[in-house]
Amino acid sequence: MMDVFTINKKMWEDNINKYDLFWPDENIVRFLNKNYEKGNRENINVLEIGCGAGRNIIGIAMEGFKTYGIDYNENCIKLSNEKVQSFNLKNVNIEKNQGSYIPYEDEKFDCIIVGTILSLLANKEERNLMFKEIYRCLKKGGVVYSYWRDKSDYFYEKGTKIEEDTFILKNNEFGLSDMVYYFVDKEKILQDHKEFEFEVYNLEKKDFYIDNMSVKNSHWHVWAKKK
Numbered sequence: 001m002m003d004v005f006t007i008n009k010k011m012w013e014d015n016i017n018k019y020d021l022f023w024p025d026e027n028i029v030r031f032l033n034k035n036y037e038k039g040n041r042e043n044i045n046v047l048e049i050g051c052g053a054g055r056n057i058i059g060i061a062m063e064g065f066k067t068y069g070i071d072y073n074e075n076c077i078k079l080s081n082e083k084v085q086s087f088n089l090k091n092v093n094i095e096k097n098q099g100s101y102i103p104y105e106d107e108k109f110d111c112i113i114v115g116t117i118l119s120l121l122a123n124k125e126e127r128n129l130m131f132k133e134i135y136r137c138l139k140k141g142g143v144v145y146s147y148w149r150d151k152s153d154y155f156y157e158k159g160t161k162i163e164e165d166t167f168i169l170k171n172n173e174f175g176l177s178d179m180v181y182y183f184v185d186k187e188k189i190l191q192d193h194k195e196f197e198f199e200v201y202n203l204e205k206k207d208f209y210i211d212n213m214s215v216k217n218s219h220w221h222v223w224a225k226k227k
Helices: 004-015 026-035 055-062 074-086 124-137 186-195
Strands: 045-049 066-071 092-096 109-115 138-150 159-163 166-169 180-184 198-210 215-226
Touching (some): 026 215, 074 092, 124 138, 186 198
Parallel strands (some): 045 066
Antiparallel strands (some): 166 180
16 A cells, blocks of 8 residues: 555655744734734634744744644754743743644634644545544634545646546645645535544635646635533
8 A cells, every 4th residue: 555644744744844934824823813812812822733844833922822732854943942032031832743743632623723634644544533623622612623524626636646636746836746645625614623523613715726727726724612
């Protein structure tokens, strides 16, 4: 069986320095500010799964939250810690994880930022494990942010199919070659979250075009709450 976990891990190792960004994702900042009032955030535990080179970790910490990050890539851990130190942030903890396991105790977090990680877990078994881990580590009533590529996205079916709606992409031009991606639609998002006892309370779909309007990127932004 193809080791899709290794494929994605190698892709990130090859590209993390090339595509390192400085500013945090504005969608994550808006999500946090909509869910939590300014001030008195030091006791709100926020975890980012797949923290990469630290762009969001820094933003979350500077918003005043007690911030945690995990990543399976040692270079990402190193880069994130360097950024934390450069900003002299004391409210950040970054750990290495393995696979879909979250190395923290049950119901530790008020909020978990998943980003695109669930889309990069290239088989249903791994996605199910990650959903279960998120549920385990999230407090009752805690919230989750994630985003997914829609089936109308340009890159859908642009590669080798390895599972339903899951492909090893083949596109060197846009930096996605050999990346494993799982694509969804609205019904699939709601179904997956409901299966693991999450209530989707805000759903947004954003499309944008690149390469002289020839390439459509279509993303779902999902806000969900643990029941």
